[in-house]
Amino acid sequence: MKIHYISENNSVLNHFLGQIRNVNIQNDSMRFRRNIERIGEIMAYELSKNLSYKNVEIQTPLGIKKTTEIESDLVLCSILRAGLPLHNGFLNYFDAAENSFVSACRHHPNNDDAFEILVEYQALSNLNNKTVLLLDPMLATGQSIVAVHEKLVQNAVPKEIHIAVVIAAPEGVAYIEKNLPENCHLWIAALDEKLNAKNYIVPGLGDAGDLAYGNKL
Template sequence: MKIHYLSENNSVLNHFLAQIRNTSVQNDSMRFRRNIERIGEVMAYEISKKLQYKSVQIQTPLGIKETTEIANKLVLCSILRAGLPLHTGFLNYFDSAENSFVSASRHHPNGDAEFEILVEYQALNALTDKTLLLVDPMLATGHSLVAVFNKLMQNANPTEIHIAVVIAAPEGIAYLQEQLPDNCQLWVGALDSHLNEKKYIVPGLGDAGDLAYGTKL
């Protein structure tokens, strides 16, 4: 699996990453959502450099212009609910993409730190011969993302697979490298230090879904 670490080079991406982590800024849920959306726009632009393009002729008011357009048939899939602002950012740039949604959540059957991943609601597009863009803000253990990926791959054969996460832990990246095929490309906004005893990313930013939409039960 090829991995792209986007924050290694200074850009406006790092400015947005700083704001979503900052406790004095992230308390504004509207601003938090917008910053995640803007991060999605930056990541979409970076991924666009790896897509295929076709030559086209465009009629302008004054003549014909030879240029290029994206040739890939894109399917954008986010993991509910935290993935929605990131999904919007990608969709702002890939506005002709089809859109899929899957819910995945941690379930603690014994009330302790141990959990299993529940994949429930699904609204999916066909993926065969298309390019999958799978987006989720936080890559902690990687189990949610792998569970959703396996669900998407049932009877599907996409031509390209790009996975985009805003903040990742080394443990999650290692798990994806073990579980996902080599033809996946992983795009990471920022790589953090480690997971704590509750499997949250440190220093991270907290719970992205709660910051965007309010504390869940």
């Protein structure tokens, strides 16, 4: 698997990453969503450098200009609900992409820290021979992304899959590397220190879905 770390050099990306972590800023839900969207836009730009392009000729008012445009058939697939602001950021740049959505959540059957991943609602495009961008702000254990990937490839064969996450834990990265095909790409805006005993990312930012849309039951 090819892993891309895109915050190693200073840029405005780190500015927005700092704001979504800051407890004095992140509780403004609208600003949190917008910052995740901005991060999605930056990640989309960086990811776009690895897509396929074709040569085209553009008619301008004064002549013909030779240039390139994206050749890949793109499908944006977000993991609900936290993935929606990130999805919007990618869609701002890949506005011709098709869109898919899958829900995945931690289910604690014994009301303790042990959990399993439930993949329930899905609204999927035709993924055959498409370039799929799988979007989720947080890569903690990696189990949600692996479960959703399994759902995506049950009845389709994508051309390639790019996974984009905002904040990742090393344990999740290792799990993804072990359980997903080598031809996948993993894009990480920020790699954090570790998971805590409850499998939340440290220092992380908290629960991205709650920060974006309010607390859930």
